[in-house]
Amino acid sequence: MKVPWKWLNEYVDLDWTVEETCERLTLLGVKVENLTLEKLDLSGVVSALVEDVSPHPSRPHLKVGTLNTGSRRYTVVSGAPGLVEGNIVLLAAPSSRIPGGTTIETRTFAGVESQGMVVCANEILAGEEPRSGEDIIILPPGTPLGLSAQDILDLDDWVMELDLTVNYSHCLSIMGVAIEASALSGKPLKLPDVFRKWDWAGPLGSRRPPDDPDEAGEWKVELPDPDLCPRYVGKVVRGVRPGYAPVEVERRLMLAGMRPISAIVDVTNYVMLETGQPLHAFDLDKLEGKVISARRARRGEVIETLDGEERQLEEGMLVIADALGPVAVAGVMGGARTEVSMETKNILLESAFFAPIPTRKTYRKLRLRTEASARFEKTVDPTAQPVAIERAAELIARYTGGIPEVGRTDANVMEPVRKSISFSTRVVRRTLGAPISAGKCREIFEDLHFAPGPVRKEGDFETMEVTVPPRRVDIEEEIDLCEEIARFYGYHRFEPKPLTPATPGGPPNKEYVWFDRMKDFLVAMGGREVVTTSLLAPDDLLAMGWDASDTRSTGVPLMDPLSSSESILRTSLLPGLLKVVSRNQSVRMPGGFFWETGRVFFPSTEELPLEALQLGLVMYGALKEGSWVEGESEATFFRLKGVTETLLRLMGCDASFLPGASMPFHPGISARVVAGHSTVGELGELHPLVKKNLNLTGKCALAWFSVEAILAMAREKRFSPISKFMPVERDIAVVVQAGVPAGAVVKIVKETARDLHSVTVFDVYDKPPIPEGKKSIALRLTYSPTDRTLTEEDLSLDRERIVKALRDGVGGEIRL
Amino acid sequence: MDDMGERVLREIEEAKTLAGLDQLRLKYLGKKGEITALLKTVGSLPKEERPGFGAKVNALREVIETRLREKTASLEREALEEKVRQEVVDVTLPGNLPQVGSLHPLTKALREIVGIFYGMGFTVYESREAETDEMNFVKLNLEPGHPARDAQDTLYLTDTTLLRTHTSPGQIRGMLEMQGRLPVRFIVPGRVYRRDPMDASHSPVFHQVEGLVIDRHITFEHLKGCFLEFARGFFGPDTEIRLRPSYFPFTEPSAEIDVSCTICRGKGCQVCGRTGWLELSGAGMAHPRVIRNGGYDPDEVTGFAFGFGLDRAAMLKWGIDDLRVLFENDLRFLTQFEGL
Numbered sequence A: 001m002k003v004p005w006k007w008l009n010e011y012v013d014l015d016w017t018v019e020e021t022c023e024r025l026t027l028l029g030v031k032v033e034n035l036t037l038e039k040l041d042l043s044g045v046v047s048a049l050v051e052d053v054s055p056h057p058s059r060p061h062l063k064v065g066t067l068n069t070g071s072r073r074y075t076v077v078s079g080a081p082g083l084v085e086g087n088i089v090l091l092a093a094p095s096s097r098i099p100g101g102t103t104i105e106t107r108t109f110a111g112v113e114s115q116g117m118v119v120c121a122n123e124i125l126a127g128e129e130p131r132s133g134e135d136i137i138i139l140p141p142g143t144p145l146g147l148s149a150q151d152i153l154d155l156d157d158w159v160m161e162l163d164l165t166v167n168y169s170h171c172l173s174i175m176g177v178a179i180e181a182s183a184l185s186g187k188p189l190k191l192p193d194v195f196r197k198w199d200w201a202g203p204l205g206s207r208r209p210p211d212d213p214d215e216a217g218e219w220k221v222e223l224p225d226p227d228l229c230p231r232y233v234g235k236v237v238r239g240v241r242p243g244y245a246p247v248e249v250e251r252r253l254m255l256a257g258m259r260p261i262s263a264i265v266d267v268t269n270y271v272m273l274e275t276g277q278p279l280h281a282f283d284l285d286k287l288e289g290k291v292i293s294a295r296r297a298r299r300g301e302v303i304e305t306l307d308g309e310e311r312q313l314e315e316g317m318l319v320i321a322d323a324l325g326p327v328a329v330a331g332v333m334g335g336a337r338t339e340v341s342m343e344t345k346n347i348l349l350e351s352a353f354f355a356p357i358p359t360r361k362t363y364r365k366l367r368l369r370t371e372a373s374a375r376f377e378k379t380v381d382p383t384a385q386p387v388a389i390e391r392a393a394e395l396i397a398r399y400t401g402g403i404p405e406v407g408r409t410d411a412n413v414m415e416p417v418r419k420s421i422s423f424s425t426r427v428v429r430r431t432l433g434a435p436i437s438a439g440k441c442r443e444i445f446e447d448l449h450f451a452p453g454p455v456r457k458e459g460d461f462e463t464m465e466v467t468v469p470p471r472r473v474d475i476e477e478e479i480d481l482c483e484e485i486a487r488f489y490g491y492h493r494f495e496p497k498p499l500t501p502a503t504p505g506g507p508p509n510k511e512y513v514w515f516d517r518m519k520d521f522l523v524a525m526g527g528r529e530v531v532t533t534s535l536l537a538p539d540d541l542l543a544m545g546w547d548a549s550d551t552r553s554t555g556v557p558l559m560d561p562l563s564s565s566e567s568i569l570r571t572s573l574l575p576g577l578l579k580v581v582s583r584n585q586s587v588r589m590p591g592g593f594f595w596e597t598g599r600v601f602f603p604s605t606e607e608l609p610l611e612a613l614q615l616g617l618v619m620y621g622a623l624k625e626g627s628w629v630e631g632e633s634e635a636t637f638f639r640l641k642g643v644t645e646t647l648l649r650l651m652g653c654d655a656s657f658l659p660g661a662s663m664p665f666h667p668g669i670s671a672r673v674v675a676g677h678s679t680v681g682e683l684g685e686l687h688p689l690v691k692k693n694l695n696l697t698g699k700c701a702l703a704w705f706s707v708e709a710i711l712a713m714a715r716e717k718r719f720s721p722i723s724k725f726m727p728v729e730r731d732i733a734v735v736v737q738a739g740v741p742a743g744a745v746v747k748i749v750k751e752t753a754r755d756l757h758s759v760t761v762f763d764v765y766d767k768p769p770i771p772e773g774k775k776s777i778a779l780r781l782t783y784s785p786t787d788r789t790l791t792e793e794d795l796s797l798d799r800e801r802i803v804k805a806l807r808d809g810v811g812g813e814i815r816l
Numbered sequence B: 001m002d003d004m005g006e007r008v009l010r011e012i013e014e015a016k017t018l019a020g021l022d023q024l025r026l027k028y029l030g031k032k033g034e035i036t037a038l039l040k041t042v043g044s045l046p047k048e049e050r051p052g053f054g055a056k057v058n059a060l061r062e063v064i065e066t067r068l069r070e071k072t073a074s075l076e077r078e079a080l081e082e083k084v085r086q087e088v089v090d091v092t093l094p095g096n097l098p099q100v101g102s103l104h105p106l107t108k109a110l111r112e113i114v115g116i117f118y119g120m121g122f123t124v125y126e127s128r129e130a131e132t133d134e135m136n137f138v139k140l141n142l143e144p145g146h147p148a149r150d151a152q153d154t155l156y157l158t159d160t161t162l163l164r165t166h167t168s169p170g171q172i173r174g175m176l177e178m179q180g181r182l183p184v185r186f187i188v189p190g191r192v193y194r195r196d197p198m199d200a201s202h203s204p205v206f207h208q209v210e211g212l213v214i215d216r217h218i219t220f221e222h223l224k225g226c227f228l229e230f231a232r233g234f235f236g237p238d239t240e241i242r243l244r245p246s247y248f249p250f251t252e253p254s255a256e257i258d259v260s261c262t263i264c265r266g267k268g269c270q271v272c273g274r275t276g277w278l279e280l281s282g283a284g285m286a287h288p289r290v291i292r293n294g295g296y297d298p299d300e301v302t303g304f305a306f307g308f309g310l311d312r313a314a315m316l317k318w319g320i321d322d323l324r325v326l327f328e329n330d331l332r333f334l335t336q337f338e339g340l
Helices: A006-010 A018-028 A119-126 A149-153 A174-185 A194-198 A246-254 A263-275 A355-364 A373-378 A386-401 A424-432 A438-447 A476-490 A510-524 A538-542 A576-587 A637-649 A686-693 A707-713 A742-752 A792-810 B004-016 B016-027 B034-044 B050-086 B105-119 B169-178 B220-235 B288-292 B310-318 B330-335
Strands: A002-004 A031-038 A043-055 A065-067 A073-078 A086-093 A105-111 A112-114 A157-163 A219-223 A233-237 A281-285 A292-297 A302-304 A311-314 A318-322 A325-329 A347-353 A409-412 A421-425 A457-459 A462-466 A589-602 A610-624 A658-661 A666-673 A679-686 A700-706 A730-735 A756-765 A773-784 B129-131 B161-163 B184-192 B205-215 B243-250 B251-258 B276-287 B300-307
Touching: A002 A006, A002 A174, A002 A246, A006 A174, A018 A031, A018 A174, A018 B243, A031 A065, A043 A149, A065 A246, A073 A112, A112 B105, A119 A246, A149 A246, A174 A263, A174 A438, A174 A637, A194 A386, A219 A409, A233 A292, A233 A386, A233 B330, A246 A263, A263 A281, A263 A373, A263 A386, A281 A325, A292 A347, A302 A325, A318 A355, A347 A386, A355 A373, A421 A424, A421 A476, A424 A462, A424 A476, A424 B220, A438 A462, A438 A476, A476 B251, A510 A589, A510 A637, A510 A707, A538 A576, A538 B205, A576 A589, A576 A700, A589 A792, A610 A637, A637 A666, A637 A679, A637 A700, A637 A707, A637 A730, A679 A686, A679 A707, A679 B004, A700 A707, A730 A742, A730 B161, A742 A773, A742 A792, A742 B169, B004 B016, B004 B050, B016 B034, B016 B050, B105 B184, B105 B205, B105 B220, B105 B310, B169 B184, B169 B205, B169 B288, B205 B220, B205 B310, B220 B251, B220 B276, B220 B300, B220 B310, B243 B276, B251 B300, B276 B288, B276 B310, B288 B300, B300 B310
Parallel strands: A219 A292
Antiparallel strands: A002 A157, A031 A157, A043 A065, A043 A086, A065 A073, A105 A112, A233 A347, A233 A409, A281 A347, A292 A318, A302 A311, A318 A325, A421 A462, A457 A462, A589 A610, A610 A700, A658 A666, A666 A679, A679 A700, A730 A773, A756 A773, B129 B161, B184 B205, B205 B300, B243 B251, B251 B276, B276 B300
């Protein structure tokens, strides 16, 4: 919504500067997003008297005029009908300028030199040629000569562009904004007579004035679908002269963001901007029959709208129809068949109430959002239809000489509702805190043209009944009135007050703490947290190599996605993480270690998809480039395993790594991480096929874990006493079949040895002298008894037990 | 014997190496050494000369031993000093650098935010991302056909389910989980979705932080106080806030909260459009119907709620001018957030 400053000031005399007004309106919730000074470049265009007119010597449609600016005489050639002796016109003399960057020059018309030109509205407003039938601007008699056009027409103005929230439909009109400004400033509202007569701003809405004639209009209106259109007002104006609205009206429309068309159309737009009530004008002589019907469209009906588009109407859309069919898409746009034109002599004005939601549905389906539909969809004042049509008729009569019929057709099935809300200062005290008195509240309501009833004392508080004007469709209950009090009291006047200390007040979140610890560990390990989108393409899942039986192969689809690349919800973090690798490889980063935590989604038999929180990790290339002091560290299975097994250990999770994970992992260089009986994650190098599909190069290892599973296992630490006795180390090397996992060997040692603190694998060797098909696993055992010093005898006894257990368990032979 | 003593001490003094000293030790004090040999001659002397001679030789032997010890220590120190002189590294060569990781700026920002709200007695409640239309809209006073639904272009999963367009359904779920206990004081950080194509300031996937307080005697003034404390904690102690009336169907009265521009500190610059203010958060007093939908009695308790974009807060904090870089995960971006 654009509000020209001078137009606003026509309804309320503000003594604030325009900047101050913007600031105050913004703090009132009527947000001024932009303030611009709109200036027309008309330097050198001045008023001049036509002193003499003679025909052009050779061109019958041209005239040669002598114009006097008071200081100089100019000869000007023009065909304009207004170039008549005695008229005061606007002369753009040579070297003067008009909008569009045009500088006027001397031109010769069939041998006669024209020193500049006389201008029309279209030239000085838009810098364009005269429109069909457009005459030059004729200034009122007595206008001083040689005065600049800028000073005479006063067309420069500030425009405040409002960014309104959806509940501020009462500010979709200049008069609506004026009420806010008037209430805030205390300056009285000055509305044109017709609005005062009808009490447009009043608490009960517009009402017929006592002298309103009882005559019914000559047109009949039918309302067969009152749920879509419960009120339709029509009024005929006869004998209109075609033409354009005065230059100041056209300028105002342009400042407000609308294009001037013709006097009649401009008036309908002008009154819409003024009141918020959209209007439409039909060429009366192009309407068939004598009945207008506001009805649902019928199957197969088509209409050509004013923009020249042929539109297929759907059943259920509201149309305005005559005997031949639809003449307008109600509340959205008029039809071409009954469009007013320069030939129009008689018109039918329409001022209706169209239901908001159906209007919105219609314009959306037709993809045709207009100024009118933007107002109907937010609910217009249900009482303002007659006064708006009277205002329009009055202006059309003024600008076109047309004669409005007496009275009007007013088809109305709406019950008049007096909106009365009971209001107590209790709500102010409870919700706002500040002690705002009942008297101050009354004052605010009155300034807004609400009608507060008498104040009654009720306990500690005071109550009153407040009648709210129907144009304030946003106000429905007491809390809404409370907001009006807060707005006009001033949000800035409330004191900030700290929350008093109290016990934490939310659902418990122990897990969130562990979640953060997990993240800290990954940072300490050199991992870089990334954030990727949850929306993927089906192809992203396909590239992972999951077969149809894998729950991850099909993501929950979006109904109406922005694009196919964002059409399903991720079932895993891995596709997103691999895109991060791809991105960084494409910008020539030699390697990286990334991780992400986030939700993944699976279809479910419940109404909502299943959500699971996952941790994903990926490493590629050289994690650390080689330096003079150390070789490079590569993204291998074991590097990533080291990070993840340490993470699990530190979280207190007891999990084991079993060989072989599903896609997209390399089957031989991957593991399932199992805790209890369930898989809590997978880890491995990327399958070469997937790597190829994604055009990745070099080493790449990745993993995923169920965060919920890990957090469920997380345990706080317990202290265990430090042994007073020295730890003892013993090495043992065992030769086993190549296929025996080291984990099995370690497990046997752990289960057999006594007083063992830890066991680590420090070497694996399968070259001669180790026989073909076998491997040697070297273990370091650290004993830490808590109650005595271990003797050589204790140690050799333990060694014998271990040797036997390894022989029995995995057929191992001891090497040393 | 005096001559001999002088000679021995001179030889010790002149020794250059530890090995040379060892040889001298052997030569004089060893089993076949000269001093040892002298001591052996004591027995062959006349009885009355024996004690005098013996004492003299022993004294000489002690002097030699002391000198040998001193000289050894001095040569050892010299050798060590020489060794240390040889050991020089080029300290301008880089150290053996550890791998440094980093949190994503969104997590960094969120941690600060969570820390500030912890201090005010809030907890963190994480709600779900896929929601019902009922929870995302209807329970928040956004009936079907409500024009405010348009402002949030929604990504629907089915006719009745969707990806949450704001963290506000967390208000309802969190309240329901509290089962009527007071005070209610939690924040809901999380991912939200809109049908907006990606550009410098929009993304179909972004993040919000919602806050809700419900208790007896909670007023608009508390909303102001609470948000001011947050804004100063997050953007700096000289930050100011400004509340403007606004509209959200689930709050009444509603406010838009601006913070003084983090770049120009309120003087007016490009970033704040010369207003000195940056729009940060929507907020307001919890609407009575929303309080009721959360299982509380609006006649007994009041409350406030707020919600703001985590991405926007992070961008303002670090001067990031394009939303897209947050989701591209380019190492050259991520490495900038290394550190403490």
